Amino acid sequence: MKLNKASLLALIAVMELAAEPERQLSTSDIAEKYDISTHHLAKVMRNLVHEGVVQAMRGVGGGYRFAGNVNRTTLLDIIKLFETLESELDLPHWGKAADPVVSELQSITTEIDTLTKAILDTITLATALKNTKLRGEDA
Amino acid sequence: MLSPDLRSNRPRYRIGHAPFIGQESRPERRSRPVTDPFAEAADDPGGRRALKTTLAFFLHWWYLITALTYQENVSERFLPKAAAAAAIAFPEGDVTDMDISIRDAVADDFEIVVALDDGSKKDDKPGYWRGIFEHYVYENNPDRIFLVAEKAGTVVGFIVGEVRAWEFGSPPCGWVFAVTVTPEVRELGIGMRMFDEIGRRLKKMGVTTLRTMVDLDNKRALSFFRGIGMRSGRYIELEKHLLND
Structure with a gap:
């Protein structure tokens, strides 16, 4: 599985903000901190604000802060804002599988996608942040 | 620090930064005439300046007192709400302070366990649980553990597990195959307390790995097990639907 750039940036930003919900951070x-494109991240942040995941705070010392519930928001909730996580084979009639070979390949990718989504849909931000903290303590 | 709810309601000015007349941050004050009948009656400019200074001094304190009062009002208005919200989430404070005890299940727990079980096939379950009680409660087999959680003397959850050896070629490991907490007291850490206790007992029996299996659609259970540190393991569950020919 390869997450698209926007999903990855969104996960990074949301986890960074959700780690301390009272703290406000700017795009820069x-x-x-993560050596990523400010321009690309800014576009992602606008989307996250629009979806209500983060809140934009204006004024001096303003920035973004997490506006959701870490116990209710899963990694899939964030990723789904940017992509469907459904595999596609680069075939002209993908999705209209009349050929048994294509149909079988489609069935396999669906199985993989289902497992991928099931895992991402049950990891809440709280769990991911707890594990992140443990990794930080171990390092 | 103020909670997010409070933050959005705090005054636009802050204590220690009470604006004076004409300051940009108070447009409503800016539009108010600053002339005073007493000042107009005074001929000398020095007297006007003194009056302005005095007026500014009083206004400064007026803003300061208003700001303080406003903040107190905000606190009175929103803090009880925040406290009430906290009370819903944590009715008796931190879970470690709650009157929760974990003990071995006994025969009298049968009915409450069946009632707590939120499985979909309710009608078939009493028979299933009779078998489980027979093997995991009455037999007193040390490799099989059936625990219940009690809150103020009432059973609010249960967990069942055992040591299984060489199943699917695996060395002895602990299996947890049932865990439930009544909806009213979920998210207070009771499931985690039961899991910790069964894990402690299974570890004493010499196993170093715990396993479980959860329906793909059971997000609550999957999130719970994820939350306590479980991850996809080395074994993949496979299945085949047996169709009628």
Whole structure:
């Protein structure tokens, strides 16, 4: 599985903000910490604000802060804002599988996608953050 | 620090930064005439300046007192709400302070266990649970563990597990195959307390791995097991639907 760039940036930003929900961070704060594109991250942040995942705070010292519930928001909830996580084979009639070979390949990718989504849909931000903290303590 | 709810309601000015007349942050004050009948009656400019200074001094304190009062009002208005919300989530404070005890299940727990079980096939379950009680409660087999959680003397959850050796070629490991907490007291850490206890007992029996299996659609159970540190393991469950020919 390869997450698209926007999903990955969204996960990074949301986990960074959700780690301390009271804290406000700007796009450049996050971009600098993870060495990622500020421009690309800004577009992702606008989408996250529009979806109500994060809140934009105006004024001096303003920035973004997490607006959701870490115990209710899963990684899939964030990813789904940017992609469907459904595999596609680069075939002209993909999705209209009349050929048994294509149909079988489609069935296999569906099985993989189902498992992938099931895993991502049961990892809440709280769980991911707890594991992140443990990794930080071990390092 | 103020909670997010409070933050959005706090005054636009802050204590220690009470604006003076004409300051940009108070447009309503800016539009109010600053002239005073007493000042107009005074001929000398020095007197006007003194009056302005005095007026500014009083206004400064007026803003300060208003700001303080406003903040107190905000606190009175929103803090009880926040406290009430906290009370819903954590009725008796931290779970470690709650009157929760974990003990071995006994025969009298049968009915409450069946009632707590939120499986879909309710009608078939009493028979299933009779078998489980027979093997995991009455037999007193040390490899099989059936625990219940009690809150103030009432059973609010249960967990069942055992040591299984060489099943699917695996060395002895612990299996947890049932865990339930009544909806009213979920998210208080009771499931985790039961899991910790069964894990402690299974570890004493010499196993180093715990396993379970959960329906793909059971997000609540999957999130619970994920939350306590379980991950996809080395064994993959496979199945085949046996169709009628």
